[in-house]
Amino acid sequence: MQKITADMLIEKAVSLLEAGTISRVLGWKKGEFDYDVTPYVFADAESLKKDFVFDDFCGANFSKYLVAETRKAEGKVLVFLKPCDTYSFNQLLTEHRFDREAVYAVGIPCEGMADINKIKEITGDGISSLTSKGDKIVVDTIYDGEKEVDFASVLAERCVSCKSKKHVAYDELMGDEGDITDSARFDEVAQLEAMTEDERFAFWQSQLSKCIRCNACRDICPACTCEKCVFENPESPVENKAISDSFEEKMFHIIRAFHVAGRCTDCGECSRVCPQNIPLHLLNRKFIKDINSFYGEYQAGAEVGSRAPLVDYTTEDIEPGEAVMKGEGENA
Amino acid sequence: MQVNGEYKPLIVAFCCNWCSYAGADLAGNNRLAYPENVKIIKVPCSCRVNPMFILRAFQRGADGVIICGCHPGDCHYTSGNYYTRRRMSLLFSMLNFLGIEKERTRVEWVSAAEGAKFAATMNEFTEAVAALGENKRLEDLRCKR
Ligand code: SF4
Ligand code: SF4
Ligand code: FES
Numbered sequence: 001m002q003k004i005t006a007d008m009l010i011e012k013a014v015s016l017l018e019a020g021t022i023s024r025v026l027g028w029k030k031g032e033f034d035y036d037v038t039p040y041v042f043a044d045a046e047s048l049k050k051d052f053v054f055d056d057f058c059g060a061n062f063s064k065y066l067v068a069e070t071r072k073a074e075g076k077v078l079v080f081l082k083p084c085d086t087y088s089f090n091q092l093l094t095e096h097r098f099d100r101e102a103v104y105a106v107g108i109p110c111e112g113m114a115d116i117n118k119i120k121e122i123t124g125d126g127i128s129s130l131t132s133k134g135d136k137i138v139v140d141t142i143y144d145g146e147k148e149v150d151f152a153s154v155l156a157e158r159c160v161s162c163k164s165k166k167h168v169a170y171d172e173l174m175g176d177e178g179d180i181t182d183s184a185r186f187d188e189v190a191q192l193e194a195m196t197e198d199e200r201f202a203f204w205q206s207q208l209s210k211c212i213r214c215n216a217c218r219d220i221c222p223a224c225t226c227e228k229c230v231f232e233n234p235e236s237p238v239e240n241k242a243i244s245d246s247f248e249e250k251m252f253h254i255i256r257a258f259h260v261a262g263r264c265t266d267c268g269e270c271s272r273v274c275p276q277n278i279p280l281h282l283l284n285r286k287f288i289k290d291i292n293s294f295y296g297e298y299q300a301g302a303e304v305g306s307r308a309p310l311v312d313y314t315t316e317d318i319e320p321g322e323a324v325m326k327g328e329g330e331n332a
Numbered sequence: 333m334q335v336n337g338e339y340k341p342l343i344v345a346f347c348c349n350w351c352s353y354a355g356a357d358l359a360g361n362n363r364l365a366y367p368e369n370v371k372i373i374k375v376p377c378s379c380r381v382n383p384m385f386i387l388r389a390f391q392r393g394a395d396g397v398i399i400c401g402c403h404p405g406d407c408h409y410t411s412g413n414y415y416t417r418r419r420m421s422l423l424f425s426m427l428n429f430l431g432i433e434k435e436r437t438r439v440e441w442v443s444a445a446e447g448a449k450f451a452a453t454m455n456e457f458t459e460a461v462a463a464l465g466e467n468k469r470l471e472d473l474r475c476k477r
Contacts (some may be wrong), residue, residue, distance in 0.1 A: 019393030192429065201431025201469055230384065237391070237474065247472035251387050254426060258383050261422055264360050290422055310422070313414035316403060320420040320439040328434075 001132040001151060005176055006054040009080060012106060012174065013052070014045045016078055020106050022184050023075025026065055028058045034130040039065055041077075054080075056132050057114040061155060061269050063088035064222040070102035078105050082110040083178060084162065086169040087265035087301030088222035093169075094304050095263070097225050107170035107176065112159035114152075117277065119154045123147045158268025158281065161185035168302055185266070186289045189282055193329035201296040202319050208249040210276040213241035217270035217280055223260040223300070230255065257283035262291060262308040265301040290327050333369075333393050333466070341461040343370040344389040345454065348378045350408035351443045352400030355369045357397045358447030366454035377401070378439075379412035385425050386437070390470035397459035400450070403441040413441070432469045435460045 013025045025048060029040035035057045043050045062079050066089075069077050072081045081089055087106060093100055103314060119139060120127070126142040137154065165178025192200055216317040218224055218231065231238060231252065242248035257264075257280070266288060291298055291309045295317070298309050318326065333342040347353040353374050359366060371394075375381055378401025389397050399420060407413040420439045428434040438457055440448050 027450055149393060197428070197431050197433060199427065199431070201377065204430045228366075237472065242474065247391050247470065247474075249469060251384075251391070254387060254423075254430070255384060258423060258426065282427075283426070286426060287422060295418070310415075313411065313418055315414065317414065317417050318421060319422050320417060320424050320437075323421035324428050324434045324437075325425045328428060 001134055001137075004108050006052055008174065009054050009108065010048050010052050013042070017045060017106065017279070021076065022078040023073065024069075025052075025078045026069060027030045027080060027164075028050050028054060028060065028064045033127065035114075035119075035127070042067060050129060053153055055107075056111075056114040056137065056151065057116065058128070059084040059269075059272055060227055061088055061220075061222060061267050063092055064220070066098045066103055066226065067092065067225055070098045078106065079120065080106050080108050081167065082108060083165050083167050084110075084158070084267050086167045087164070087299070088267050089169045089301070090304045091265050091301035092222060092225070093262055094301070094306065094308075095225070096271055105170045105172075107167035107173040107177075109175040110165070112155045112162065114151065114154045114158040115272075117264050118156075122154070123142075124151050156268070157271060157279075158266075163266060163299075169304070171189060176293075187284060189285050192282065192286075193327070204250075205246065208253055208277050208320055209246060210278055211252070212276060213240070213248075213252065214275060216273045216275065218256055220269045221260060221264075222267060222269065223263040223265065224256075225330050249322060251285060253280075253297075256280075257287060260284065261287040262300070262310040263300050264288065265299070286327075290323070293326060294323055333395060339466055340369050341367075341395040341458055341463075342393055343367070343398065343454070343458055343461060344394040345370050345372045346375050346378070346381045346385065346397070346399045346409070347372050347442075348380075348401045348413075349374055349376050351402035351406065351441075352378075352385045352428050353399070354444035354451065355400070355442040355450040356445050358444065359451040360447075360449050362475075364447055364451035366451045367458045370458060377407060377409050377412040377420075379407075379409075380418040381416065381420075385420070387470065390436075390467055391472040392475050393467075393471070395464070395467040396438070396457060398438045398440060398453070400440050400453075401440045403443055406443065433464050435464055436467065 005041045016022045025042040028037045029051045030053045031038050037057050039060050052119045053141045128142050129140040131138045135151045136148050163183050238248045238251045264284045295309050386397050401413040424437045440453050
């Protein structure tokens with residue numbers, strides 16, 4: 001359960017609106033169900049009081065929404081940022097994707113977000129309401145009544161391996177500042193590296209063939225803000241899902257992950273939105289792990305203006321042949 | 333690639349205009365033999381090679397892809413090949429992570445004076461790819477007739 005409540009955030013937003021510091025609020029709006037919270041721009045106190053929510057299902061990272069929203073109207077946009085969101089925020093600033101002056105950022109603490117799919121695995125479908133109570137979530141279902149799940153057991157993957165509870169950007173901070181955490185986020189990547197080529201191929205084939213090419217992973221990604229995309233070119237053979245063939249899947253996923261390599265902050269949004277539950281974070285983390293091992297530790301978004309590893313070099317860099325061996329793991 | 337029912341590895345070699353392409357030329361002038369199924373694509377600099385080019389080459393039937401550029405420090409555009417080196421290190425490591433045989437991709441620095449190295453590299457690479465058999469993992473059935 002979150003330490004900070006929706007009421008506290010509403011109060012903050014309303015006072016900033018009244019003081020004229022901001023003109024609108026980017027926040028989470030109640031959805032049809034308790035778990036499908038929707039990003040929304042609130043313009044006044046009434047709508048905030050009516051629809052603004054903040055709970056264990058507010059995973060959405062708003063940084064990318066700022067790119068479009070800051071261009072729409074005069075005045076500052078208030079945005080609430082969880083610690084991991086602030087990395088994306090900085091990365092977008094580094095890439096000059098929005099005007100810092102057009103934003104008022106409030107850092108908020110986060111206790112980790114719940115993954116509705118994990119809850120459904122335990123309770124089954126037909127969830128009519130979700131209520132957080134301490135370290136439990138009470139789930140009401142239409143088929144067999146009320147059930148309780150442990151919050152810790154339904155924590156989203158990216159929150160289980162959270163890299164930081166520390167905000168790296170804000171104008172104002174609510175609650176206490178956390179620390180950069182020691183996460184085991186590369187463990188799964190290392191397990192795959194330790195497999196044989198054939199096993200890895202089989203693993204990825206089974207994962208990527210589930211992809212329906214909805215492009216949600218691309219659309220949500222805060223590192224991915226081009227206004228024209230190669231995957232929209234009807235002349236390319238990878239504009240849509242190709243049913244006959246698996247090449248399109250691999251092309252899409254390799255290019256998607258590669259073009260954010262060195263800029264991906266590991267925010268985990270891509271895996272969160274994937275309707276097919278493809279572990280996209282493993283592709284991103286492979287790049288991050290390789291970058292750390294080849295060129296030294298680098299965390300995208302940790303500071304504004306840092307130079308991404310792929311637009312940088314040293315004359316002593318590792319050769320591709322050796323890199324591939326090293327990338328296969330100290331395990332190999 | 334199948335030619336008359338027989339497997340012949342098709343190699344696509346991206347060669348930079350200033351060093352490696354001239355190296356290939358020199359190999360020719362010196363009558364140094366390298367397999368005829370090495371198809372050279374001339375690029376202004378090794379860093380012109382976008383990851384998409386490599387995937388497209390595999391898609392269209394290549395069994396191996398090699399990128400050749402000037403030696404580090406000698407790039408005609410000063411630093412192009414340093415970027416190539418980083419990009420290809422990460423890309424090839426990713427391809428291997430996806431289970432694509434690491435012997436199918438390579439980067440080699442070949443200067444304009446190294447005709448012999450060019451021929452030897454191509455012979456060796458073609459042999460390595462021949463041993464792997466046809467590229468199945470990055471093929472596109474739509475491109476095969
Ligand atoms: S690739 Fe995924 S984890 Fe990385 S920045 Fe984009 S959405 Fe976040
Ligand atoms: S979100 Fe999932 S299903 Fe949709 S394109 Fe991305 S990987 Fe494929
Ligand atoms: S010109 Fe040869 S690698 Fe840049």
